[in-house]
Amino acid sequence: MAYNPVEPLLERICLGIDCGNDAGSLQCPTCLKVGMKNSYFCSQDCFKKNWNGHKALHKSTGFYNPFPTFSFTGSLRPVYPLSARRIVPSSIMRPDYAETGVPTRRPFLNSTKVTILDAQGQEAMRKVCRLAREVLDIVASELRSGTTTDYLDEVCHQACIERDSYPSPLNYNFFPKSICISPNEVICHGIPDQRKLLDSDIVNLDVTLYHQGYHADLNETYYVGDQAKADPDSVRVVETTRECLNEAIKHVKPGTPIRQFGSIIEKHAKSRGCSVVKIWGGHGINTLFHCPPYVSHYSNNKSVGVCKPGMTFTIEPILALGKSRDVTWPDNWTNTTLDGKRAAQFEHTVLVTETGVEVLTAANKDSPGGPISMPMTDT
Numbered sequence: 001m002a003y004n005p006v007e008p009l010l011e012r013i014c015l016g017i018d019c020g021n022d023a024g025s026l027q028c029p030t031c032l033k034v035g036m037k038n039s040y041f042c043s044q045d046c047f048k049k050n051w052n053g054h055k056a057l058h059k060s061t062g063f064y065n066p067f068p069t070f071s072f073t074g075s076l077r078p079v080y081p082l083s084a085r086r087i088v089p090s091s092i093m094r095p096d097y098a099e100t101g102v103p104t105r106r107p108f109l110n111s112t113k114v115t116i117l118d119a120q121g122q123e124a125m126r127k128v129c130r131l132a133r134e135v136l137d138i139v140a141s142e143l144r145s146g147t148t149t150d151y152l153d154e155v156c157h158q159a160c161i162e163r164d165s166y167p168s169p170l171n172y173n174f175f176p177k178s179i180c181i182s183p184n185e186v187i188c189h190g191i192p193d194q195r196k197l198l199d200s201d202i203v204n205l206d207v208t209l210y211h212q213g214y215h216a217d218l219n220e221t222y223y224v225g226d227q228a229k230a231d232p233d234s235v236r237v238v239e240t241t242r243e244c245l246n247e248a249i250k251h252v253k254p255g256t257p258i259r260q261f262g263s264i265i266e267k268h269a270k271s272r273g274c275s276v277v278k279i280w281g282g283h284g285i286n287t288l289f290h291c292p293p294y295v296s297h298y299s300n301n302k303s304v305g306v307c308k309p310g311m312t313f314t315i316e317p318i319l320a321l322g323k324s325r326d327v328t329w330p331d332n333w334t335n336t337t338l339d340g341k342r343a344a345q346f347e348h349t350v351l352v353t354e355t356g357v358e359v360l361t362a363a364n365k366d367s368p369g370g371p372i373s374m375p376m377t378d379t
Helices: 029-034 044-049 051-059 119-140 149-162 232-249 260-271
Strands: 180-183 186-188 202-211 214-223 282-284 291-295 312-315 318-320 326-328 335-337 343-345 348-352 357-359
Touching: 044 051, 119 149, 119 202, 119 214, 119 348, 149 180, 149 202, 186 202, 186 318, 186 343, 202 232, 202 343, 214 232, 214 343, 214 348, 232 260, 232 312, 232 318, 232 343, 232 348, 291 312
Parallel strands: none
Antiparallel strands: 180 186, 180 202, 186 335, 202 214, 282 291, 282 312, 312 348, 318 343, 326 335, 348 357
């Protein structure tokens, strides 16, 4: 799960037309009665001013777009209602934010103070990362046209529970689901809903789980169907992002400056005509979901520190076909490209060893997905 150390936790955005103010806890009472979520307004006056347009939502039956006045940048739209929050058995160990939504420990990611795991901690990370890989593969195996992202969330949640693990995204800073699912122009942090995947989609599955006190984090971008695999631009952004991650990992070893990974990634991205989305980066991960070091994915960055044996962190570049600028939906999570063009991301959790690197979340020989060649085009 990508991290931005600069931006604070976003406030809710008022649904008033052309308002854009932060909203408090005021919600439309009719929406609450019919089970519609995220209908927040900044004030009673703003709510009354927008009532005539807003009340049309109450006449909707079945699925609906909760943000009808928002200027979406691409063709993707949220499809609500969201399903109810999934239950985690009380017997499963939980992170500190599971109930409150707010992590009690939030270290500065620009700090040079990093956690060096002992042999026991390293073994715990190997175990949780193996479990996370299993969960990602299970969810990816369910990818097909017509499947809803909410169903994939259910699959992920159940797979975590079966492994005596807590799905780390669930209620992390109030994220409502157990996995981040980001199709097409969504950069990251897409909320699973009732939208059905299309054969032409690319989709990122971002899995993080918490097992016996440790987190693991990984993600991959997949082609939903043959139409996606036949689209040169989709293949270019997906395969270039995959290659960027692999190239950066080759340089993980004791003494490598953390800032160096960004130069490696951006150089390869530019060679393929892709841009690096700069606001999100990799992060340390162990008993904390996000901790130092912060790993920037672009050149001339200011990430601090060097690789040391016993460090565990993620590298998770996000590339876009167009410009790297972004916009966030009013759900305060779904981050999309500003120009509506497609983006892709890949992520591994790595362990720095005495001689190099161990990719803790590496794919297995039978893992779904994997690289494909550029499609042939008519000349």
